[in-house]
Structures are given as C-alpha cells and as structure tokens.
Amino acid sequence: MTAAAVEFSDVGVRFPNGTTALSKVDLTIQPGEFVTLLGPSGCGKSTLLRLASGLESATSGAATVSTDRIGYVFQEATLLPWLTVARNVALLAELDGLPQREVSSRVARTLELVGLQDFSQNRPHQLSGGMRMRASLARSLVRDPELFLFDEPFGALDEFTRERLNDDLRALWQRERFTGVFVTHSIAEAIYMGTRVVVMGAHPGRIIREYDVPFGAERDEHTRYSAEFAALSSEISDVLKGAMS
Amino acid sequence: MSRMTARVLLPVAFAAGVVAIWYLISGLLLSPSRRFILPMPHEIVVVAFLDGNNLMDLLRPLAVSAGVALIGLLIAAVIGIVTATLMSQARWVETTLYPYAVALQSVPILAIVPLIAFALGYGFGSRILVVVLIALFPIITNTLFGLQSVSPQMRDLFKITHSSRWTTLRRLEFPAALPAIFTGLRISAGMAVVGAIVADFFFRRGQSGIGLAIDTYRNLLDGEMLYGAIILASALGLVVFWLFGLLSKLAVGAWHQPDRR
Ligand SMILES: Nc1ncnc2c1ncn2[C@@H]1O[C@H](COP(=O)(O)OP(=O)(O)O)[C@@H](O)[C@H]1O
Ligand SMILES: [Mg+2]
Numbered sequence: 001m002t003a004a005a006v007e008f009s010d011v012g013v014r015f016p017n018g019t020t021a022l023s024k025v026d027l028t029i030q031p032g033e034f035v036t037l038l039g040p041s042g043c044g045k046s047t048l049l050r051l052a053s054g055l056e057s058a059t060s061g062a063a064t065v066s067t068d069r070i071g072y073v074f075q076e077a078t079l080l081p082w083l084t085v086a087r088n089v090a091l092l093a094e095l096d097g098l099p100q101r102e103v104s105s106r107v108a109r110t111l112e113l114v115g116l117q118d119f120s121q122n123r124p125h126q127l128s129g130g131m132r133m134r135a136s137l138a139r140s141l142v143r144d145p146e147l148f149l150f151d152e153p154f155g156a157l158d159e160f161t162r163e164r165l166n167d168d169l170r171a172l173w174q175r176e177r178f179t180g181v182f183v184t185h186s187i188a189e190a191i192y193m194g195t196r197v198v199v200m201g202a203h204p205g206r207i208i209r210e211y212d213v214p215f216g217a218e219r220d221e222h223t224r225y226s227a228e229f230a231a232l233s234s235e236i237s238d239v240l241k242g243a244m245s
Numbered sequence: 246m247s248r249m250t251a252r253v254l255l256p257v258a259f260a261a262g263v264v265a266i267w268y269l270i271s272g273l274l275l276s277p278s279r280r281f282i283l284p285m286p287h288e289i290v291v292v293a294f295l296d297g298n299n300l301m302d303l304l305r306p307l308a309v310s311a312g313v314a315l316i317g318l319l320i321a322a323v324i325g326i327v328t329a330t331l332m333s334q335a336r337w338v339e340t341t342l343y344p345y346a347v348a349l350q351s352v353p354i355l356a357i358v359p360l361i362a363f364a365l366g367y368g369f370g371s372r373i374l375v376v377v378l379i380a381l382f383p384i385i386t387n388t389l390f391g392l393q394s395v396s397p398q399m400r401d402l403f404k405i406t407h408s409s410r411w412t413t414l415r416r417l418e419f420p421a422a423l424p425a426i427f428t429g430l431r432i433s434a435g436m437a438v439v440g441a442i443v444a445d446f447f448f449r450r451g452q453s454g455i456g457l458a459i460d461t462y463r464n465l466l467d468g469e470m471l472y473g474a475i476i477l478a479s480a481l482g483l484v485v486f487w488l489f490g491l492l493s494k495l496a497v498g499a500w501h502q503p504d505r506r
Contacts, residue, residue, distance in 0.1 A: 055401055070405055074398045082420050082500045091416075095406035123500050139402075 003066050005031045005147055005179040006052055010061035013047050013205075021047040023204035025061070031146070034173055034180035036194035038187060038236065040244050044205025045183040049149045052181060071140030071148040071178070075155050077132035079124040079139070086111065086120035089138045096143060106142050113172060114138045130161035137169070141176070148173075150182040154189070166193060167220075174217060187233050187240070192224060199236060201243035209239055281468030293473025303458065303470070306445075307477050310454035313369070314441040314485070317376025318434055324377070325384030325433075326426065332385075333392040333418065334410065350382040354440075358447050368451040372444035379440035380433035387432070391425025392418045424501040427493035434489045438482045455481070 006029040013022040022044040029035050037045045050056035051063050053070050079088045086107055093103045111117045114134040124132055133153060140148065154162040166189060173180055184190050190197045197211045211232065215223055223229055264286055271283045284292075294300055328346070332339035354375055365371040395418050403413045445456025453461075455478045462471035 050401075053401075053405055055404060072402060072405060076396070076398070078396050078398045078402075080399070080417070080420070082423075082497070092402065092406055095403065095408050095412065095416075125500065125502070143406075 004028045004064075005033070005066050006181070007064045008048075008051070008058075008061065011051065011058045011063050012060035013044070013051060013056060014059045020204040022051070023206050025205075025207055027198065027207060029179060029181065031066075031179050032177055034182065034193060034195045036190035036197050037181065037183045037200060038185075038190045038197060038240065039200030039205075039208075040202050040240070041185075042205075043200045043202035043243075045200060046151055047205065048200075049151055049181060049183060052147065053149055065147065067146040069143055069146045071143060071145030073133075073136050073140055073148075073150045073153045075152045077124070077129075077136035079132060079135055081124050084121050084123055085116060085127070085135050088124065088135055089120075089142050092139055093142045103142075106144075110138045110142045113141065113175075114168070128161075129157055130165060133157065133165060134168075137172075141172070144176075145178050148178045148180050150180065152183050152185060155185060162189070169193070170219065187236050188224065188229075191229060191232055191236070192219060197236065199239050199243065208243055211236065281466045281471075284468040284472060289469050289472045289476070292469035293476075299470065299473070303455070303473055303477055306453050306455045306458040306474075307481060309452045310438070310441045310445060310456065310478070311481055311485075313372045313444070313454060314376055314434075314437040314481075317373045317440065318380050318430075318437040320373065321377045321380035321384055321433060321437070322430060325381050325429070326388050329385045329388035329392060330414070332389055334414070339389070346382055346385050349378065352378065354378065354443065362448070366450065367448045369448075371448040372441060372454070375444035375448075376437045376440040380437045383432040383436065384426075384429040387425045387429025388422055391422025394425065395421045424493070424497045427489065427496060431486060431489040431493065434485045435482055438478075438485055442478055 006027065008025050008027045011022060011025040011027075012020065014020045025044075025048070027035075027048075037048065039045055047056060049072075051058060052065055053072055054065065054068075057063070079085075080091065083091070089110055090103050090107045093106055098106070107120075108117070111120050114137055116131065116134055116138060119127060119131065119135075124135065127135065136153075154165050157165065170193065180193075182190075182193055184193070191213055194213050197213060198207055199209045199211070200206065201208045214228060214232070267283065267286055271280060271285050275283060292299060293303060328342065332342060361371045361374055365374055399417055399421075400413070403417055408416075441454060442456035442459075445454040445458075446460055449457055455474055459471060459474045459478065462468075462474055
C-alpha cells in the first residue's frame with residue numbers, strides 16, 4: 001500500500017493565546033483524492049490547510065505530509081502587481097531554483113492549461129477577477145504540486161465564473177493528478193468538487209462527519225440537479241446546522 | 246464652462262486678483278521710500294530676473310542650496326531605507342529605534358544648532374546634517390509601512406518555497422514597498438529644501454546658499470532682490486516636489502495607481 005498523502009492522527013492545534021483551533025483531528029487523505037472541507041467560519045479549516053502545508057505545526061498528535069511540493073491558493077489572488085502574469089506564474093518555479101529554460105517552458109505550458117496564454121504580458125490589474133484567480137492557480141500549478149491546497153478560492157467570484165472555474169479545476173485535477181484539499185462555504189461546491197466531503201464543527205474545531213461522494217469522474221450540470229445530489233446536500237445541510245447550534 | 250477650463254481658469258483668475266491687490270498696495274499705499282517692503286511685481290522681474298548679473302547672483306546660491314538639499318536627501322534616503330529595513334527584519338530593532346525616530350521628528354532644529362556647530366563647525370557639513378535630520382523621519386516611516394504592507398499570504402508562499410529572508414526581501418518586500426518609499430522621498434525632498442534654506446541662516450561659512458542671500462538682501466533693504474530670492478527658493482521646492490512625483494511615476498507608475506485600488 002502506498003503512503004497516504006496526508007495523515008493526521010489525533011492532531012490538535014492550540015495557539016499561544018489559548019485558542020484551540022483544532023482538536024482530536026483524524027484525517028487520512030490518499031494520493032489523488034480531492035477532499036473538500038465544509039464548516040462554519042472559525043472551525044479551523046484554514047488552520048488545517050496551514051498544518052498540511054507546514055506553515056503551522058501540531059501542538060499535539062502527529063501530522064505527516066508526504067510531500068514538500070505544495071500548491072496553495074487563497075481567496076484573494078494575491079498576485080504581485082508589479083509583475084506581469086507570466087512573471088507571476090514563473091515566481092514560485094524560480095524560488096524553487098529551477099533553471100531558467102525549465103521555468104520558461106513550464107510557464108508557457110501552465111498558462112495554456114489555465115487559458116491565459118494570451119494575457120501573459122498583462123499586469124494583474126488589467127485582468128478580471130476570474131482571470132486573476134486563474135493566474136493564481138497557475139502560479140502554484142507551475143511547481144507541479146503533489147498536494148494542492150485551496151482556501152475558499154472562488155468565494156469572491158460571481159456564480160457563473162465560479163462554476164466555470166469549478167469545471168476547469170476538476171479537469172486540471174484529472175489531468176495533473178495532484179491530491180486536492182479544498183475549503184469552501186458552499187455545500188453544492190463541496191459535493192460537486194469533492195471525492196470526499198469532510199464536515200467540521202467549531203469550539204473546538206474538529207471533524208464531525210465525512211461523506212464519500214457517490215459521483216464518478218464525469219460530472220456536469222446534470223449532476224448538480226440530480227436527486228442524489230439534492231439528498232446529499234440536504235443531509236450535509238442538516239449536519240452543518242447541528243454543528244452551528 | 247467645462248470642469249477642465251474651470252480648473253485652469255479659476256486659479257489663474259485668483260493669481261491675477263492677488264497681483265492686482267499687490268499693485269494696489271505697492272503703488273497706492275506704500276510711499277516710494279517704503280516700497281522695498283513690497284516692490285511692484287514687474288520691478289522684481291526686471292531687476293531680479295531680467296538683469297543677467299543679478300540673476301546669476303541669485304542662481305549661484307540657489308544651486309548651492311539645491312546641492313546641500315540633494316546631498317542631505319541622498320544620505321537620509323540611504324540611512325532611512327537601511328534603518329527601516331533592519332526594523333522590518335527584527336522586531337527588537339523596531340522597538341529599540343522607533344521611539345528615537347519619532348523623537349527626531351520633534352527635535353527643534355534651532356535648539357540643537359549650537360550642538361551641530363560644536364561637532365561640525367559652521368560650514369557645509371552642518372548644513373547637510375540639518376537636512377539629514379529633517380528628511381530622515383518620513384523616509385523611515387514610509388519605507389517601514391511599505392515593507393510591512395505585504396500580504397501575509399504572499400509571505401506564506403515564500404515560506405512554502407523555503408525562500409531565504411534575503412530573497413523574500415529582494416523579490417517581495419522591497420518591490421512592494423517602492424510606492425511608499427517614493428512617497429516618503431517626495432515628502433522628504435520638500436523638507437530637505439526647507440532644511441537647506443534654514444541651515445543657511447545659521448551655518449554661514451563656505452559658499453553661501455539662497456537662505457543667506459535672502460538674509461543679506463533683507464539687511465540691505467533690497468526689496469526686488471529679496472523677493473526674487475524668495476520666489477526662486479519657492480520654485481526650487483516646487484520643482485523638487487514635482488521631480489520626485491515624476492520619478493515615482495517612472496519607477497512604479499506601470500503597476501501602482503494611487504487613485505485606483
Ligand atoms: N495565529 C493565530 N493566533 C491565534 N488564534 C488564531 C490564529 N489563527 C487562527 N486563530 C483562531 O483559530 C480559530 C480557527 O481559525 P481558522 O483556521 O482561520 O478558521 P476557518 O478558516 O475555519 O474560518 C479561530 O477561532 C481563529 O480566530
Ligand atoms: Mg479560513
């Protein structure tokens with residue numbers, strides 16, 4: 001059996017100010033999974049991602065991550081405004097110390113993957129919100145990440161743009177085969193995107209339930225309107241409501 | 246009247262009004278023997294600016310003061326940017342030095358003139374030190390603000406790639422701070438000109454600056470030259486302010502629009 005991509009056992013994170021962000025978290029993520037995290041704000045979703053990326057460390061229990069090749073996308077695109085799109089996308093590959101030729105060919109390929117090849121010389125402020133988010137995805141994708149972390153990446157976008165990016169990100173995942181951990185506030189997005197939905201609760205931040213998503217690789221708008229999708233949504237919705245009361 | 250014309254016409258009309266009142270006071274209220282207090286505008290132009298020798302007498306000290314301001318500003322920029330960078334790198338440096346940076350701003354230069362004279366004498370060096378003291382604070386605070394304005398998430402991305410502090414500074418914090426650094430330089434540049442002129446009054450050895458020229462013409466009751474010197478000194482301040490605005494636009498204008506988000 002191959003090693004898990006992420007293995008948290010009995011993990012707790014307690015900040016110096018006394019806040020317990022995570023408590024007794026057991027979570028194993030296999031390579032190639034796409035796990036979505038749902039939960040009220042403050043339940044430790046971002047902390048869990050930071051733990052997986054090594055930015056935060058567990059104060060109790062054991063958190064193991066099998067790779068150092070990590071992609072990270074935030075709600076804001078956080079591109080560097082003084083760099084062109086191409087230079088923004090090149091940034092992490094350069095910081096990784098890849099040779100310039102390799103960086104250039106990766107940037108070209110990655111821009112194509114996210115559909116920004118015609119905007120490589122633009123500056124971020126010249127792009128729409130959706131395009132900036134694509135550039136932000138590309139910036140991490142260029143590292144060829146094994147583990148890709150998403151912290152409410154499409155939360156600030158309009159619904160149409162968000163659904164397109166959902167489909168494009170799913171296609172990218174199927175093609176590039178990274179392991180995904182995706183935080184969202186939307187139940188529908190969590191089910192549509194995930195192979196598994198992990199529902200968290202607050203005070204203290206913990207995992208309440210997990211659901212294997214019963215849809216295969218082929219998903220489209222019909223999936224969203226299917227009876228099975230609706231049933232799972234309402235079940236998760238009930239659990240979330242229970243977690244918040 | 247369109248808004249653009251209004252924006253040009255109204256200030257011009259205002260200036261015309263001021264000049265008219267000026268003529269009234271100078272020509273009607275002041276007796277010729279007291280006219281040096283407020284000479285007629287055209288006489289200032291004729292005497293101070295159209296007479297080649299007189300103009301040179303004003304431009305030479307103006308260039309000296311401009312040089313003092315520029316050298317002092319450069320020294321302040323180097324010290325200020327380095328200090329702010331150290332502050333941004335180590336909290337304890339900021340905690341240790343920041344109170345003194347603030348204190349520096351409230352030191353009355355007048356009060357420490359004897360001290361400066363004691364250390365550096367009454368010449369060029371003292372004038373430059375005054376400029377440095379006056380120009381330092383805005384550069385430190387603006388640079389520090391700029392360095393600290395980087396989003397925590399960008400810092401996280403640099404951490405994930407195990408980038409060194411130096412790399413993070415060079416590729417993230419410093420470029421992000423550039424617009425703020427230019428804002429600081431622009432403020433300081435204006436203050437440096439003021440500092441250089443003020444310092445002329447106290448530190449009179451060596452080539453005289455425009456401040457000393459102003460003082461001299463005041464003593465001689467030479468109204469035309471006095472006003473000519475004051476106008477040129479003000480123009481120097483304006484030009485310097487405008488120049489640093491232009492520099493800032495050239496350096497960061499392609500990506501930083503102060504009036505946009
Ligand atoms: N660096 C920190 N220091 C102290 N408390 C923190 C820190 N980061 C997060 N927290 C707290 O930990 C809890 C979980 O935060 P977070 O992981 O951001 O939640 P979520 O992403 O689910 O909204 C919150 O109560 C938050 O205030
Ligand atoms: Mg969060």
